[in-house]
Amino acid sequence: MKKITIIGGGASGTLLAVNLLKNAGDAPLAINLVEKRSAVGRGVAYSTTAGVHLLNVPAAKMGAFSNDIGNFYQWLTEKDLPYDDHAFVPRKIYGNYLRETLEQAIANKPKNIQFNIIDDEAVDMSVDDSQSQVILKSGEILVSDKVVLAFGNSLPPHPNVENMDFTLAPKYFRDQWSPEVYTKIEKSDSVLIIGTGLSMVDLTMHYHAVGHGGKIKALSTRGLLPAVHSLGHTYPSFYDELKPMTRITDLLKAVRRHIKKAESEGSNWRGVIDSLRPHTPQIWLDLPIAEKRYFMQHLSRYWNVARHRVPMEAAVILDEMQADGRLEVLKGRLQKIEVNPSGKFETVFKTDGTENSMETDAIINCIGSQSNFEKLESPLVKSMVARGHIRNDELNLGIAALPNGRIIGKTGAPSNVLLTLGTALKGTLWETTAIPEIRTQAQALALQLLDKES
Ligand SMILES: Cc1cc2nc3c(=O)[nH]c(=O)nc-3n(C[C@H](O)[C@H](O)[C@H](O)COP(=O)(O)OP(=O)(O)OC[C@H]3O[C@@H](n4cnc5c(N)ncnc54)[C@H](O)[C@@H]3O)c2cc1C
Known part of the structure; x- marks a missing residue:
C-alpha cells in the first residue's frame, strides 16, 4: 500500500488531501495529514475568529477546485449566508468551508483509502531514494513513500537593527x-x-x-x-506579446503600454495586472536569475501593492x-x-x-513570513536543512524545487520522495501563495502522487 504523508494541514495540505481522496480510485492508499495546530483546514490565514478579517479575493473566485472556482460561492448560497458573488467574506467562514470540504471528501472516500489526521508536530525526518521516516514530537514514526511539505507561512524575521x-x-x-x-x-x-x-x-x-x-x-x-479592489475591470490576455521577453524593463514597458490602452478603453490597471496572473509563473520561470534579482530589488514592492x-x-x-x-x-x-x-x-x-x-x-x-528556510526556527526544517534534504532556492524566497513541486536537495537531483506546494515554491513560481494557485497545484500534485498525470 502506498503511504503519503502531508506535513501541514493549512489550506495547501487540506486541498491536497481532498484531491487525493477524490482521485485515488481503487488502489490501496494510506494518507497521513499532520498538523500541529488543533484545527486542520484553517492554517494561519483562516484561523482568525474576527469577522473584520476579510478574504481579499471575491467569493466567486475562492472555490477549492480549479475546475469549479464557484464552489465556495455555491456553498455560501446553500448555507443561506448573506453574501453575493462579489463579496469579500470573513476569512473564518472560508476556514469553515475548507474544513467541511475535507470532511465531505473523507465521508465519500473509497474503502481502500486509510485517512488519518494526526494532531502532532513533525520534528525530524530521514529520507532515502524511495522512502522517508517522519518523526513526530510524540515519538511516533510515519514510514512514507512520499512526503509533502505544506508548511505555508512562518513567523516573520525580526526587524534588522543592530541591538536586538x-x-x-x-x-x-x-x-x-x-x-x-x-x-x-x-x-x-x-x-x-x-x-x-x-x-x-x-x-x-x-x-x-x-x-x-x-x-x-x-x-x-x-x-x-x-x-484597493475595484471590481469589473477586465482586460484581454497579452501574454503572447510578453512570452519572448526575458528582461524586466521590456516587460514593464509592455505592461505600462497596456495600462494606458486599458485606461483609454474604460478599464484600468487592475484589469491588466489581473490578466497577467495565470501567466505569471511561466513569465517568472523564463526570466534569467539576474532579472529576477533586479525585480526583487526594484519592483517587487510595487508589484505586491498592485497585486495584493x-x-x-x-x-x-x-x-x-x-x-x-x-x-x-x-x-x-x-x-x-x-x-x-x-x-x-x-x-x-x-x-x-x-x-x-x-x-x-x-x-x-508585520514584516511578513520568513522566506529564508535556512533561518527558520522549526525543528523539522532545521534538521532537514542540516541533513541536506532541503535548501533555499537561489533567491532565498522558498525551497529549491521543480515547478511540479519535486524538492531539490543538496545533491542537486529532484527527490523521488519529497515534494512541496504553495508558499515554499515562491522562488520557483513567484505567484504561488494564494488559493487560486494553491488549488491548481493541489490537484496537479495529487495526480502526480497517484501516478495519474495526464
Ligand atoms: C493573513 C492572511 C490572509 C490571507 N488571505 C488570503 C485570501 O483572502 N485569499 C487567498 O487566496 N489567500 C490568502 N492568503 C494566502 C494564504 O497564505 C493562502 O490562502 C493559504 O492559506 C496558505 O495555506 P498553507 O497551507 O500553504 O499555509 P498555512 O496557512 O501557513 O498552513 C501551514 C500549516 O502547516 C502547519 N505546520 C507547519 N509546520 C508543521 C510541522 N512541522 N508539523 C505539523 N504541522 C506543521 C502549520 O501549523 C500550519 O497550520 C492569506 C494569507 C495570510 C497570512
Missing part, C-alpha cells in the same frame, strides 16, 4: 496572531506596526472594530499601502483613520529600536536621508 534587546520586551510581538497581542496591549497604548501590507491592514481593522484609543503608526521602507489588494470596506476604514489621525502611515528605513527607562520603545528611522524618531508603547511585527 527590544525583542525581549513584553510589548514587542513577533507573531501578530498571538492571543497576547489582544490581551497585553491596552486600549490606550500607542502601537507601531512594522510593515504596511495586508497583515497591517488586518490589525488596523481589528483596532478600528474595538475602538482602540491609542495612536497607530505603520512604517515600511516605501510607506505604501495595498491598492484590499476590499473597498477596508480601504474606507484606513482612509477614515488616517484622516482623523488615529493611523499614521510612515515611510522610512529602521535604524534603531530601543526600550527607554519607562518601558516604551524609541524607534529611529530614516526617511530620504532625514532621521526621525518616535515613541510607542508596543511594536507589532
Whole structure:
C-alpha cells in the first residue's frame, strides 16, 4: 500500500488531501495529514475568529477546485449566508468551508483509502531514494513513500537593527496572531506596526472594530499601502506579446503600454495586472536569475501593492483613520529600536536621508513570513536543512524545487520522495501563495502522487 504523508494541514495540505481522496480510485492508499495546530483546514490565514478579517479575493473566485472556482460561492448560497458573488467574506467562514470540504471528501472516500489526521508536530525526518521516516514530537514514526511539505507561512524575521534587546520586551510581538497581542496591549497604548501590507491592514481593522484609543503608526521602507479592489475591470490576455521577453524593463514597458490602452478603453490597471496572473509563473520561470534579482530589488514592492489588494470596506476604514489621525502611515528605513527607562520603545528611522524618531508603547511585527528556510526556527526544517534534504532556492524566497513541486536537495537531483506546494515554491513560481494557485497545484500534485498525470 502506498503511504503519503502531508506535513501541514493549512489550506495547501487540506486541498491536497481532498484531491487525493477524490482521485485515488481503487488502489490501496494510506494518507497521513499532520498538523500541529488543533484545527486542520484553517492554517494561519483562516484561523482568525474576527469577522473584520476579510478574504481579499471575491467569493466567486475562492472555490477549492480549479475546475469549479464557484464552489465556495455555491456553498455560501446553500448555507443561506448573506453574501453575493462579489463579496469579500470573513476569512473564518472560508476556514469553515475548507474544513467541511475535507470532511465531505473523507465521508465519500473509497474503502481502500486509510485517512488519518494526526494532531502532532513533525520534528525530524530521514529520507532515502524511495522512502522517508517522519518523526513526530510524540515519538511516533510515519514510514512514507512520499512526503509533502505544506508548511505555508512562518513567523516573520525580526526587524534588522543592530541591538536586538527590544525583542525581549513584553510589548514587542513577533507573531501578530498571538492571543497576547489582544490581551497585553491596552486600549490606550500607542502601537507601531512594522510593515504596511495586508497583515497591517488586518490589525488596523481589528483596532478600528474595538475602538482602540491609542495612536497607530505603520512604517515600511516605501510607506505604501495595498491598492484597493475595484471590481469589473477586465482586460484581454497579452501574454503572447510578453512570452519572448526575458528582461524586466521590456516587460514593464509592455505592461505600462497596456495600462494606458486599458485606461483609454474604460478599464484600468487592475484589469491588466489581473490578466497577467495565470501567466505569471511561466513569465517568472523564463526570466534569467539576474532579472529576477533586479525585480526583487526594484519592483517587487510595487508589484505586491498592485497585486495584493484590499476590499473597498477596508480601504474606507484606513482612509477614515488616517484622516482623523488615529493611523499614521510612515515611510522610512529602521535604524534603531530601543526600550527607554519607562518601558516604551524609541524607534529611529530614516526617511530620504532625514532621521526621525518616535515613541510607542508596543511594536507589532508585520514584516511578513520568513522566506529564508535556512533561518527558520522549526525543528523539522532545521534538521532537514542540516541533513541536506532541503535548501533555499537561489533567491532565498522558498525551497529549491521543480515547478511540479519535486524538492531539490543538496545533491542537486529532484527527490523521488519529497515534494512541496504553495508558499515554499515562491522562488520557483513567484505567484504561488494564494488559493487560486494553491488549488491548481493541489490537484496537479495529487495526480502526480497517484501516478495519474495526464
Ligand atoms: C493573513 C492572511 C490572509 C490571507 N488571505 C488570503 C485570501 O483572502 N485569499 C487567498 O487566496 N489567500 C490568502 N492568503 C494566502 C494564504 O497564505 C493562502 O490562502 C493559504 O492559506 C496558505 O495555506 P498553507 O497551507 O500553504 O499555509 P498555512 O496557512 O501557513 O498552513 C501551514 C500549516 O502547516 C502547519 N505546520 C507547519 N509546520 C508543521 C510541522 N512541522 N508539523 C505539523 N504541522 C506543521 C502549520 O501549523 C500550519 O497550520 C492569506 C494569507 C495570510 C497570512
